[in-house]
Amino acid sequence: MRALVVEDEAAVAEDIRAALHAAGFVVDIAPDGRDAWFAGDVEDYDIAILDLGLPQLDGLSVLKRWRAADRLFPVIIVSARGDWTERVEGINAGADDYLGKPFEMGELIARVRGLLRRAAGRGSSVLAVGPLRIDSQRMTAELNGVPVRLSPLEFRLLDYLAHSPARAVSAMELADHLYGAADTTDSNAIEALVARLRRKVGAGLITTRRGFGYMLGDSG
Amino acid sequence: MRALVVEDEAAVAEDIRAALHAAGFVVDIAPDGRDAWFAGDVEDYDIAILDLGLPQLDGLSVLKRWRAADRLFPVIIVSARGDWTERVEGINAGADDYLGKPFEMGELIARVRGLLRRAAGRGSSVLAVGPLRIDSQRMTAELNGVPVRLSPLEFRLLDYLAHSPARAVSAMELADHLYGAADTTDSNAIEALVARLRRKVGAGLITTRRGFGYMLGDSG
DNA sequence: GCGCCGCTGACATCCGGCTGACGGCCGACG
DNA sequence: CGTCGGCCGTCAGCCGGATGTCAGCGGCGC
Structure with missing residues (x-):
């Protein structure tokens, strides 16, 4: 954010x-x-x-x-x-x-x-996506009620996705909101970050729309 | 575009x-x-x-x-x-x-x-053509409310057609806008693309005007 | 009925995206 | 002050979806 x-x-x-x-x-x-x-x-x-x-x-x-x-x-x-x-x-x-x-x-x-x-069009302060609950207040996440240990960047990425409902978010936009505008890195840092996140929260939760970006859940 | x-x-x-x-x-x-x-x-x-x-x-x-x-x-x-x-x-x-x-x-x-x-003379980023809704912002399309998974090129083609209301768009023009002017490809890539699109959104939505081009819907 | 334009399914290719490994950086701790 | 461990960016190679190509078929327009 x-x-x-x-x-x-x-x-x-x-x-x-x-x-x-x-x-x-x-x-x-x-x-x-x-x-x-x-x-x-x-x-x-x-x-x-x-x-x-x-x-x-x-x-x-x-x-x-x-x-x-x-x-x-x-x-x-x-x-x-x-x-x-x-x-x-x-x-x-x-x-x-x-x-x-x-x-x-x-x-x-x-x-x-x-x-x-x-x-983001949400009512609750705890965002829920599938088996995942994201508490932006405490900066914590739970998978099926079990706390997941996320690094700061991982959490922010997840949080940003959760606040962008039903929309594919491009790696460029993510970099912009996670790092600020300054660096125009054309690296695969975001991809690596997503990979680490997937390892922690389960691969199915973050969908890749090839050529468009990432989104939480799989509908759309 | x-x-x-x-x-x-x-x-x-x-x-x-x-x-x-x-x-x-x-x-x-x-x-x-x-x-x-x-x-x-x-x-x-x-x-x-x-x-x-x-x-x-x-x-x-x-x-x-x-x-x-x-x-x-x-x-x-x-x-x-x-x-x-x-x-x-x-x-x-x-x-x-x-x-x-x-x-x-x-x-x-x-x-x-x-x-x-x-x-394009529209107020919203969501265009509707028959049972199809095209959201160029989110880069998503829905058929009868059901999300349709389109590839980047497929989506752009659809989007371009939707922004060319009541008009037949030639394959050449499409190639021009999807790929750029440089290559004068005499291939049937566009036809193949249209075929794949039709398979996904239903054959009736994209009409062929023989000798002229493609258009959304079937009137006109 | 003929011919040509356009459609299709199969196949080859290509590129975006995924992964595992590596190393720099930084803060914690002894 | 040195070491350790976690975080995270970079690299290189692999994988699979996306897309161009081809060849054959079919139907529309004349």
Whole structure:
């Protein structure tokens, strides 16, 4: 999962980054509105945390521009001014959630997870695919009720697939969301990762659609 | 689907080519404005990605010449970050979308799909033809609600037919768009492909107009 | 009824994707 | 500080599905 954090105060940005990173996200930070707009327009994020008070370009404007450009990833607005009208404005501009400062990192993570769940069209916080249960909260997985020990990358790959229902996800997209955009590796790292995952969760769970990508389950 | 990438920087061009190819496109690359103008004038593209900073002939001029010659395929302008005036100029010259550098490949693909959808006069990425539903986003097809497993080429052929409403598409045109112009193969590869497709989606869905080509459905 | 275009099933080939092995890197631990 | 073990990217070779080719058949249009 890839997240964009828009926050001008470096210390706060770093706190959020750390929390998200610990929760298994790849994080980009945009320190001002202009960078934020650009990054959100150009990169492929799963979610954005957006501070409203920003230099260069106001947070609400950033959000509106994203939405106008059909950038539909979930956005959580974070703001110091606990203003009620502001909240409404945020929602109207296309925000999916609102969090007043100061806030607990735990709450932020929880809301992020909730939004991702909704975006994936799932109700429960524990995703189930066949005999496999994936708990993104605890970063654990169970096969037939038996805990499976997964490495961080393995888990994130599995988690990303689980959040992309009924869709084949290409190796390129996976690399993008697991590593971030920077490296255009044309290696078989993803294939190797998938192989190791299959060895742990059973070969049948991850289907390869030749020429398209990977998906969980086998229908479709 | 066939795309023209106009980009003088070989590495960038290659990245774009790879991404488009992974998304199921046949890609031609034009390294300068002159080549671009010629290729767009002579070949039959479904979309073009146009860099503005070009040797020989400026990108905007290329676009204007295409439009002046009634070459109406959608064009996405790609340009170094920042300049609003440039963006306006681009739109005025007949561009359909604008993307600042650097950009995320996934973003490019999404916009390309959006434009093609609009070009086909549809709102959704899911096309329905008789009992068949084609989702070009997920690259899946369903027959009466049952997923059909198609190979990459099969899917692209089907997708192309679906985007050519009520029209017979010749084998030559199909070969052109599935493989690229270069090879003037006088083989029956397309026929074989169609045969395999028919076996999977039902013979009635793809009609042959003897001497003209193939079309989806049977009316017209 | 004739001829040609197009269809099919079989076969060859080719390429994407899988695997097992290897080694670098890094953190844990003595 | 050295060693150990786990994680993970890279390599090379293999496998099987995907796709082009061929040859023969069939039916559509004249």
